[in-house]
Each structure stands twice: as structure tokens, then as C-alpha cells.
Amino acid sequence: MTTITLVQGDITRESADAIVNAANSSLLGGGGVDGAIHRRGGPAILAECRSLRAGHLGKGLPTGEAVATTAGDLDARWVIHTVGPVYSTTEDRSGLLASCYRESLRVADELGARTVAFPAVSTGVYRWPLDDAARIALDTVRTTPTSVTEARFVLFDERAYEAFSSRAG
Template sequence: MMSPMTVITLVRGSITDQQVDAIVNAANSSLLGGGGVDGAIHRQGGPEILDACRALRASHYGKGLPTGQAVATTAGKLDAQWVIHTVGPVWSGRDDRSALLASCYREALKVAAGLGAKTVAFPAVSTGIFGWPMDDGARIAIRTVKESATAPVEEVRFVLFDEYAFGEFAEALAAQG
């Protein structure tokens, strides 16, 4: 259950512009950068993030970060202390992968809490090139954060890149009270 002190806010813009303790990256399993949110975070954060990801690959995650898991690195030049990388599932019309998507949010919040982060910015995980329908992705994200957020996390901020995503998250937030 969400801590009574945890507030969910929605922001339209770029996640790389957020001033928070932790920025969540919708990473690919290689942890070595990519497109979309992942590419933007690596570009804005600079080489320190890539260096930290390479160190993770050389030690704990030789085969890459598994889908639904999360791990933290430095935030480099971003206005945050940490980047929490999580690998979302690719959407499938045949297989229900919603538990894996929920796990991304839950595990990222666990990592954030373990770091002592009070403010956490999330993108809409898996809704870009991984093809997850925005309305369903928003519903899963909001529900999971409401069920999972705990102290010391005081604010979970969903940073949505366009009006469509913002509208879908606003509807999901209103529907879930």
C-alpha cells in the first residue's frame, strides 16, 4: 500500500530535465544505451552512466539486466543522484506480460527506497518502441505505484513526453483515485 506521504504527480516534458533524487530509465537489457528515453538519458547524463553500466555488465549482469528487474547507477550530469535502470517487456497480443511491466515499477521503487530517494521520476515504461498500449501501460503504472510506494519515497513523478501520454496517465490516475 502506498505510503500516506507518497504523492503521484504528472508532468509533461523530458525526463532528462527533472530535478529529482532518482530518474528511472526505460533501458534495454544490455544497459549500454539505446533509443527513446534510454538514449536521451545516456546522452544528457554523459559517459559516467555508460561507464557504470559497463561495470555492471562486467560484474553482476554479464548477460544483461533481466526484464522486470532494476539496478541503479550514477546519474552523471543529470540533475539527479541516481539513474535506476529497468527493462520493460515488449508488448504481446498473445502473452500477458503485465506482471513483468508491473515488476519494473515495483523493483525500481524498491531500489529507490534502498538508496534513500525521496523523489523519483518515471517514464511510461514499455509504451514506446516496445509497443505497450498507452492506456494499459498507464493503468498498470499508476496501480503498481499506488500499491508499492513506501517511505522514504515522498513523490513519484510520471514524466510524459507528449499530450497523448499525459492524457492517458491523467485518466488512469483519476480512475484509480
């Protein structure tokens, strides 16, 4: 059974087997969590991302999918990159958001990771409402069969922490 824990803080300061990156499809870094992970993790992460782009991910990582690289200088063995959907008021993309968490857990299982630190995927520049994102994230992690023993949601600010906390029960 997977234990779900919530912490407020900086995901790049966490110690876990794998840290999930809310990446963009290019895998080449960006803003928010993605930029922070690349900055703190150092050039090894970007080098592996470039290698993936030169190989089977030439067009980038599709939304809802996940792939792993080294964690570089982070206190983890791997970074699992997942591309969240941009929130839409006219199209239900919640299945894609759930897929980010399911696919990240699948990759974690393939790697043998037992502790995984997740950000609140798609809640930054992709504008997913926090309450809905928390519901999708927590429900998906609770119901996805996995060998991960701890799924830790690392929430950047008090607003995100409260949104997840009110749903964590």
C-alpha cells in the same frame, strides 16, 4: 504516503533524487528515453553500466528488474535502470511491467531516494498500449509499500499525458 504527480516533458530535464530509465537489457544505451538519458547524463552513466555488465550482470539486466547507477550530469543523484517487457497480444506480460515499477521503488528505497521521476515504461518501441500501461504503472505505484514521497510520471507527449491523467483520478 506517496504523492503521484504527472508532468508533460523531457525526463532528462527533471530534478529528482532518482530518474528511472526505460533501459534495454544490455544497459549500454539505446533509443528513446534510454538514449536521451545516456546522452544528457554523459559518460559516467555508461561507465557504471559497463562495470555492471562486467560483473554480476554479465548477461544483461533481466526484464522486470532494476539496478541503479550514478546520474552523471542529470539533475539527480541516481538513475534507476529498468527493463520493460515488449508488448504481446498472445502472452500476458503485465506482471513484468508492474515489476519494473515495484523493483524501481525497491531500489529507490535502498538508495534513500524520496523523489523519483518515471517514464511510461514500455510504451515506446516496445509498443505497450498507453491506456493499459498507465493503469499498470499507476496501480502498481499506488499499492507498493515505499518510502518514496513523490512518484512523478514524466510523459513525453500530450497523448501519454492524457492517458495517465485519465487514470490518475
